[in-house]
Amino acid sequence: MTYKNPPTTPRKSATFDDYTMSEIRRAAATGIYDIRGGGAKRKVPHFDDLLFLGASISRYPLEGYRERCDTSVVLGGRHAKKPIELKIPITIAGMSFGSLSGPAKEALGRGATLAGTSTTTGDGGMTEEERGHSQTLVYQYLPSRYGMNPRDLRRADAIEIVVGQGAKPGGGGMLLGQKISDRVAEMRTLPKGIDQRSACRHPDWTGPDDLEIKILELREITDWEKPIYIKIGGARPYYDTALAVKAGADVVVLDGMQGGTAATQEVFIEHVGQPTLACIRPAVQALQDLGMHRKVQLVVSGGIRNGADVAKALALGADAVSIGTAALVALGDNDPHWEEEYNKLGTTAGAYDDWHEGKDPAGITTQDPELMKRVDPIAAGRRLANYLKVMTLETQTIARACGKNHVHNLEPEDLCALTLEAAAMAGVPLAGTSWIPGKGGF
Amino acid sequence: MCGIVGLFLKDKSMEPQLGALLSEMLVSMTDRGPDSAGIAIYGAGDGKHSKITIQSASPERDFAGLDKELGAKLGADVSLIAKSTHAVIEVPSAKLDEARTAIGDLRPDVRIMGAGDVIEIYKEVGLPADVVDRFKLAGMTGTHGIGHTRMATESAVTTLGAHPFSTGPDECLVHNGSLSNHNNLRRELKRDGMKFETENDTEVAAAYLSNKMAHGMNLGQALEAGLSDLDGFFTFVVGTKDGFGVVRDPIACKPAVLAETDRYVAFGSEYRALANLPGIEDAKIWEPEPSKVYFWEH
Amino acid sequence: MQTVDLAKSTLRELNHALHNIKGGSNETAWEVVNPKGSHSVAVGVDAPVTVDVRGSVGYYCGGMNSEATITVHGSVGPGVGENMMSGAIFVKGDASQYAGATGRGGLLVIEGNASSRCGISMKGIDIVVHGNIGHMSAFMAQSGNLVVLGDAGDALGDSIYEARLFVRGTVKSLGADCIEKEMRPEHVDLLSGLLDKAGVTGVKPEEFKRYGSARTLYNFNIDNADAY
Numbered sequence: 003m004t005y006k007n008p009p010t011t012p013r014k015s016a017t018f019d020d021y022t023m024s025e026i027r028r029a030a031a032t033g034i035y036d037i038r039g040g041g042a043k044r045k046v047p048h049f050d051d052l053l054f055l056g057a058s059i060s061r062y063p064l065e066g067y068r069e070r071c072d073t074s075v076v077l078g079g080r081h082a083k084k085p086i087e088l089k090i091p092i093t094i095a096g097m098s099f100g101s102l103s104g105p106a107k108e109a110l111g112r113g114a115t116l117a118g119t120s121t122t123t124g125d126g127g128m129t130e131e132e133r134g135h136s137q138t139l140v141y142q143y144l145p146s147r148y149g150m151n152p153r154d155l156r157r158a159d160a161i162e163i164v165v166g167q168g169a170k171p172g173g174g175g176m177l178l179g180q181k182i183s184d185r186v187a188e189m190r191t192l193p194k195g196i197d198q199r200s201a202c203r204h205p206d207w208t209g210p211d212d213l214e215i216k217i218l219e220l221r222e223i224t225d226w227e228k229p230i231y232i233k234i235g236g237a238r239p240y241y242d243t244a245l246a247v248k249a250g251a252d253v254v255v256l257d258g259m260q261g262g263t264a265a266t267q268e269v270f271i272e273h274v275g276q277p278t279l280a281c282i283r284p285a286v287q288a289l290q291d292l293g294m295h296r297k298v299q300l301v302v303s304g305g306i307r308n309g310a311d312v313a314k315a316l317a318l319g320a321d322a323v324s325i326g327t328a329a330l331v332a333l334g335d336n337d338p339h340w341e342e343e344y345n346k347l348g349t350t351a352g353a354y355d356d357w358h359e360g361k362d363p364a365g366i367t368t369q370d371p372e373l374m375k376r377v378d379p380i381a382a383g384r385r386l387a388n389y390l391k392v393m394t395l396e397t398q399t400i401a402r403a404c405g406k407n408h409v410h411n412l413e414p415e416d417l418c419a420l421t422l423e424a425a426a427m428a429g430v431p432l433a434g435t436s437w438i439p440g441k442g443g444f
Numbered sequence: 445m446c447g448i449v450g451l452f453l454k455d456k457s458m459e460p461q462l463g464a465l466l467s468e469m470l471v472s473m474t475d476r477g478p479d480s481a482g483i484a485i486y487g488a489g490d491g492k493h494s495k496i497t498i499q500s501a502s503p504e505r506d507f508a509g510l511d512k513e514l515g516a517k518l519g520a521d522v523s524l525i526a527k528s529t530h531a532v533i534e535v536p537s538a539k540l541d542e543a544r545t546a547i548g549d550l551r552p553d554v555r556i557m558g559a560g561d562v563i564e565i566y567k568e569v570g571l572p573a574d575v576v577d578r579f580k581l582a583g584m585t586g587t588h589g590i591g592h593t594r595m596a597t598e599s600a601v602t603t604l605g606a607h608p609f610s611t612g613p614d615e616c617l618v619h620n621g622s623l624s625n626h627n628n629l630r631r632e633l634k635r636d637g638m639k640f641e642t643e644n645d646t647e648v649a650a651a652y653l654s655n656k657m658a659h660g661m662n663l664g665q666a667l668e669a670g671l672s673d674l675d676g677f678f679t680f681v682v683g684t685k686d687g688f689g690v691v692r693d694p695i696a697c698k699p700a701v702l703a704e705t706d707r708y709v710a711f712g713s714e715y716r717a718l719a720n721l722p723g724i725e726d727a728k729i730w731e732p733e734p735s736k737v738y739f740w741e742h
Numbered sequence: 743m744q745t746v747d748l749a750k751s752t753l754r755e756l757n758h759a760l761h762n763i764k765g766g767s768n769e770t771a772w773e774v775v776n777p778k779g780s781h782s783v784a785v786g787v788d789a790p791v792t793v794d795v796r797g798s799v800g801y802y803c804g805g806m807n808s809e810a811t812i813t814v815h816g817s818v819g820p821g822v823g824e825n826m827m828s829g830a831i832f833v834k835g836d837a838s839q840y841a842g843a844t845g846r847g848g849l850l851v852i853e854g855n856a857s858s859r860c861g862i863s864m865k866g867i868d869i870v871v872h873g874n875i876g877h878m879s880a881f882m883a884q885s886g887n888l889v890v891l892g893d894a895g896d897a898l899g900d901s902i903y904e905a906r907l908f909v910r911g912t913v914k915s916l917g918a919d920c921i922e923k924e925m926r927p928e929h930v931d932l933l934s935g936l937l938d939k940a941g942v943t944g945v946k947p948e949e950f951k952r953y954g955s956a957r958t959l960y961n962f963n964i965d966n967a968d969a970y
Contacts, residue, residue: 699820
């Protein structure tokens with residue numbers, strides 16, 4: 003038998019893969035870095051790498067539905083005269099009017115209210131729609147201060163000072179010209195159609211010593227009624243949490259790198275910040291070291307998708323979680339129903355992330371008057387409420403299986419990890435062992 | 445992240461009040477730094493003796509008999525005045541380096557906070573008012589002094605992590621802000637023989653200045669060099685045997701207020717720190733410009 | 743005249759009293775003594791009252807002011823009149839950094855000098871400074887007017903949007919996308935009105951130069967990247 007010269011199978015580089023090369027070509031052709039919405043898309047250790055142990059002989063489970071498993075949470079009791087009381091430990095994260103359409107913001111308010119939880123404004127001020135339809139509304143205090151005014155501050159239920167967000171710790175807001183409609187421009191005191199880049203630092207304070215004085219001012223303006231949250235991106239969670247507490251926060255909101263954003267540089271989203279899973283234990287440790295765990299509440303966000311994620315975050319020490327991207331999906335974001343239109347935009351349902359372009363077929367991340375009609379705020383709000391209730395039931399299911407009459411009684415010791423990475427980050431033993439990498443065991 | 449105060453007297457008749465004025469200024473900055481506080485005070489020297497400020501977690505054990513043992517080892521008269529966890533040892537100036545080594549041999553657990561002809565440094569964990577009381581700072585006399593209240597950012601809340609930092613004779617530095625390249629700088633300075641006690645960014649800045657001065661720069665030149673080599677946010681107040689300097693980074697968003705009269709120059713992170721100084725209502729008050737070195741000398 | 747002595751009363755008591763002035767109340771004149779650098783003096787006032795502060799204050803004096811006329815007979819710390827909505831604040835002495843930051847309306851007058859970042863991110867406020875202003879003033883200023891009788895520091899109006907800047911003295915340097923613009927008759931009228939409101943006499947609008955946005959950074963272009 004004779005051999006021909008065997009052909010070499012074409013081999014693509016793992017380093018220069020198709021996506022990487024397309025990005026090089028795109029940058030070379032356009033001279034613009036890639037901007038997109040959403041959070042980190044790369045695979046990082048996450049809650050999926052943890053499992054609950056459940057109850058058996060040494061622990062006794064609670065009966066589903068019949069034996070009570072409480073999900074209520076109080077946020078902001080440290081200094082505020084009027085803390086926030088929520089029925090479920092899942093809140094809606096800050097998303098701006100401007101990045102989202104008016105009907106989408108209304109739907110978030112309606113859904114959250116039906117489910118007994120709070121929603122949050124964003125980098126664009128408070129709209130009447132969302133105030134009117136949100137029983138509990140958290141008002142964000144951002145570097146841009148777009149639309150900031152004392153009346154809205156006083157009719158908010160809590161104030162969230164945004165220091166950073168998980169998608170871009172150290173970065174400012176961005177809203178490109180396509181979405182600066184007349185109404186958005188007026189609320190932000192900006193010319194219509196410009197590219198808006200907000201500052202990354204607040205205009206009138208820097209650092210925790212100044213922040214303490216800023217918090218005093220906001221408390222004085224609102225007569226010490228409102229809880230003051232501080233939102234941080236997952237950068238240095240131990241120090242940032244400790245400093246937020248020292249500066250006087252009632253609540254710390256900690257957003258990991260999977261947390262979404264309306265728009266920023268892809269390089270920022272994928273390469274700055276720590277995974278949510280890795281952020282929780284250091285933040286809880288900081289609270290415990292200061293004797294403030296459960297006194298200053300910790301709200302965790304960034305990639306929360308279902309009741310299992312909620313239960314795992316709570317078990318690691320969070321008091322509540324917050325959802326953004328998942329809430330948008332419940333409203334209809336990236337729904338396959340619009341597949342043909344996604345295709346026309348050069349993408350596919352599930353991958354659409356050009357939220358800054360304002361062409362969202364689902365009518366959510368847009369200011370186009372025709373597209374935004376596709377969101378029926380009542381129906382979409384109902385979907386969000388359903389989803390929140392399902393997540394809560396799932397959380398309770400797990401908590402009861404672990405024998406807890408309140409979801410806050412979940413503990414790290416109720417968990418094991420499937421991977422070494424998750425075991426190290428979450429500080430729980432690798433499944434089947436008592437080994438916590440970096441902490442001993444075998 | 446912190447509060448800084450400083451007072452440089454031009455009028456000798458105010459010297460007995462230095463400790464009292466500086467203590468009140470320090471306590472007014474408690475909100476900016478509740479974790480720890482410290483003060484460097486430049487007193488009178490006799491030209492023949494030098495001072496070493498030492499600190500110990502077990503002062504009763506470590507300070508007892510140290511003056512005699514050290515005196516015997518140096519073959520010279522040595523005095524020791526203990527104040528709580530700190531003590532000031534006076535030795536003949538010619539024997540200063542020898543004394544530093546001997547203290548390390550005699551009392552391995554004792555830390556040297558600073559040394560020089562006139563400098564004394566006191567710093568401890570706790571509220572500024574408690575630190576002032578512990579060391580009886582209000583009763584101290586001197587020509588100039590610098591104080592600091594600390595809200596720790598990334599490094600530990602410990603006595604050694606408190607400011608001021610001293611890394612050269614009669615030199616000290618306090619800092620408000622946060623440096624972003626101190627780890628690389630620390631490695632470079634270590635290669636050049638500098639010693640570090642903490643992971644604190646401020647200690648790196650102090651060591652950087654001491655290192656530059658050891659290579660022949662004066663304080664003003666060292667501060668100028670620091671403007672290009674130190675990255676991040678800072679307001680520094682520095683003291684030398686005769687001098688008092690202030691510098692802010694080019695972005696300059698950490699607060700700083702200077703006041704000057706015929707009798708003194710005063711620095712405060714906020715005006716509150718200066719509000720009760722005598723004659724403040726007629727002082728020239730201004731905020732130091734970014735990237736500009738301010739320096740006064742006796 | 744209602745007098746609050748901050749050596750005897752707390753800041754909370756002061757602000758609580760100022761927030762609870764009922765419509766039609768005749769308690770329209772307030773005086774604050776012994777402020778000694780206190781922060782957040784007379785913040786969030788929402789009534790047409792006068793507040794005279796005798797002495798120097800710390801951060802955020804008159805923050806988010808609506809309708810009140812606040813006069814500080816001394817100097818002010820960082821962020822005086824931050825995000826103010828309406829009314830007026832007069833500072834007899836100097837102002838620290840961030841004076842009038844993000845202010846949306848009303849009038850802020852600094853009779854002395856203002857430090858860095860005066861009018862940062864301003865959104866409709868009018869600011870008149872009799873003396874000089876420091877570096878990075880009017881950074882990202884969106885709208886409103888900043889009038890400076892003295893000199894301006896480095897990087898004036900960096901990344902400015904539609905705010906108008908009028909400087910009588912020298913400008914150390916202009917920030918990215920800020921340029922000198924023609925003083926047209928409407929600007930002379932506007933400035934004349936502002937000088938009147940601020941009680942400035944003996945100074946003519948024609949002595950000022952006007953600065954504003956070149957609008958080249960409004961939409962991203964890679965060839966301007968050095969400006970970012």
